[in-house]
Amino acid sequence: MQKSRIKLHSNVPVILANGIFPKHDMCLDILRNAKILICTDGSANQLNSLPIKPTYIIGDLDSIDKCKTFNSKIIHDKSQDNTDLEKAIEWIYSEGYRDVIILGATGLREDMSLINQFLIFKYFKKINITTVTDHFTISxxxxxxxxxxxxxxxxxxxxxxxxxxxxxxxxxxxxxxxxxxxxxxxxxxxxxxxxxxxxxxxxxxxxxxx
Structure with missing residues (x-):
C-alpha cells in the first residue's frame, strides 16, 4: 500500500497555469513558499504586481505582456502540438522531478479546464501531479x-x-x-x-x- 506521496510545502516544483488566478489561502501559501515556480506563458502577467517572481516562464510566449519585465529564465517552446501546461510538465520531468503541484488550472475556459485534468491521467506513470484549486486538491x-x-x-x-x-x-x-x-x-x-x-x-x- 502506498501512502500519499506529495507534501505541499516541500521542494516540489509549482506550476502556475493560465486559468483563473487562485485566491484560496492554501493556493497562495503554496505560491509564496514555492522554491521553484514555473509560469506557463501568460500566467506570469498575473504575478507581475505581486512580490512573487517566477523562476521560469515556459511556453510559446504568445500571451505574455511584452511591456512587462520578468527576471526569470525563459524557456521558449513554440510547438503547437501541446499546451503550455503540458510543455511545463514535460520540462519538469526532463529535469528529473517526479512530483509537481499545479495551480491556476481551472476557470476561464471549460475546455482547457477539462484537458488540464486529463493530463493527470496522461502523466500518471511518469510524474505525480497534484492540482490545487480554490475548492479542491485533485490527485x-x-x-x-x-x-x-x-x-x-x-x-x-x-x-x-x-x-x-x-x-x-x-x-x-x-x-x-x-x-x-x-x-x-x-x-x-x-x-x-x-x-x-x-x-x-x-x-x-x-x-x-x-
Whole structure:
C-alpha cells in the first residue's frame, strides 16, 4: 500500500497555469513558499504586481505582456502540438522531478479546464501531479492508497473510464463497486483524518479544503 506521496510545502516544483488566478489561502501559501515556480506563458502577467517572481516562464510566449519585465529564465517552446501546461510538465520531468503541484488550472475556459485534468491521467506513470484549486486538491491513484483527510471533508472519485473501487473511511463506502464517469461517486465524505481507496484503474480523487 502506498501512502500519499506529495507534501505541499516541500521542494516540489509549482506550476502556475493560465486559468483563473487562485485566491484560496492554501493556493497562495503554496505560491509564496514555492522554491521553484514555473509560469506557463501568460500566467506570469498575473504575478507581475505581486512580490512573487517566477523562476521560469515556459511556453510559446504568445500571451505574455511584452511591456512587462520578468527576471526569470525563459524557456521558449513554440510547438503547437501541446499546451503550455503540458510543455511545463514535460520540462519538469526532463529535469528529473517526479512530483509537481499545479495551480491556476481551472476557470476561464471549460475546455482547457477539462484537458488540464486529463493530463493527470496522461502523466500518471511518469510524474505525480497534484492540482490545487480554490475548492479542491485533485490527485490520481491506482491500486491501494491511504490518503490524509479530515472529518466531513468532501470527497469525489472520478475514474478515467471504468474501475472497480473499494473504500474504507468514507460515509458511503464502496465494496468492489464497478464505477464509471456517471457522477454517482461524487459528493462523498470522509469520516476521519484518513481514508483508504483501492482502485483497479486510474482514478481522480477530489478533496475539498477546510
Amino acid at each position: 490520481c491513484i491506482k491500486g491501494e492508497k491511504e490518503i490524509d483527510s479530515f472529518e466531513n471533508q468532501l470527497v469525489s472519485l472520478i475514474p478515467e473510464n471504468r474501475a472497480i473501487v473499494s473504500s474504507k473511511g468514507l460515509k458511503f463506502e464502496l465494496e468492489k463497486a464497478n464505477i464509471s464517469i456517471d457522477g454517482k461517486t461524487i459528493s462523498n465524505k470522509s469520516k476521519k483524518n484518513k481514508f483508504k481507496i483501492t482502485s483497479s484503474e486510474k482514478l481522480l480523487v477530489f478533496q475539498s479544503h477546510k
